[in-house]
Amino acid sequence: MSETFVSDTKKSELLSRMAAIGLREADLVETFILGSGSGGQKVNKTASCVRIQHPTSGLEVKCQRTRSRELNRFLARRQLCELLEARRDGRASAKRQAEERVRRQKRRRSRRQKERMLEGKKQRSECKALRRTPTGD
Numbered sequence: 001m002s003e004t005f006v007s008d009t010k011k012s013e014l015l016s017r018m019a020a021i022g023l024r025e026a027d028l029v030e031t032f033i034l035g036s037g038s039g040g041q042k043v044n045k046t047a048s049c050v051r052i053q054h055p056t057s058g059l060e061v062k063c064q065r066t067r068s069r070e071l072n073r074f075l076a077r078r079q080l081c082e083l084l085e086a087r088r089d090g091r092a093s094a095k096r097q098a099e100e101r102v103r104r105q106k107r108r109r110s111r112r113q114k115e116r117m118l119e120g121k122k123q124r125s126e127c128k129a130l131r132r133t134p135t136g137d
Contacts, residue, residue, distance in 0.1 A: 005068050005070045005071040005074070006070065006071060006074045010074070011074070014074065014077060014078055014081070017078075017081050018077070018081060021081060021084050021085060021088065023054070023080070023081065023084060027054060027055070027056055028052050028053070028054060028077075028080075029052070029053040029054075029055060030050065030051070030052050030053075030073070031050075031051045031053075032047040032048070032049065032050060032051075032069065033047060033049040033050075033051055033062075034046070034047050034049065035047070035048050035049045035064055035067075036049075036064075037064070039067065042067065043067060046067075046069075047069070048064065048066075048067055048068065048069045048072055049062060049063070049064040049072065050062070050063050050064070050069065050072040050073050050076045051076075052073075052076045052077065052080055054080060054084070057084060057087070059080060059083050059084065059087075061076045061079045061080045061083065062076070063075045063076035063079060
């Protein structure tokens with residue numbers, strides 16, 4: 001990896017993390033793909049998108065966050081480490097949990113939930129109406 005985009009400390013942290021998981025550089029199959037999406041012609045002409053496969057676990061990671069191939073290589077390895085750690089620990093990844101939370105928030109309420117919510121609002125408005133000063137009608 002090049003020294004220009006990723007600091008030596010971050011590289012060494014990643015290598016120690018990979019060693020702790022048991023992930024070796026020789027186990028990885030790395031390919032570079034032409035980029036796509038926003039970013040203009042330059043993105044579409046250069047092969048800065050990185051795809052890393054780990055045949056032992058069957059995991060595959062693609063990374064095209066930046067225009068730099070070296071930085072994408074680093075980020076892809078880090079993402080692969082996160083996936084392997086999540087699989088090893090038997091916990092759902094934080095990203096997956098966040099996606100699930102957003103999906104639940106956007107989900108349409110059931111008729112019963114909507115009725116309960118409106119009933120609660122009605123009770124609250126009646127409670128607030130009792131706080132008003134009486135008018136001299």
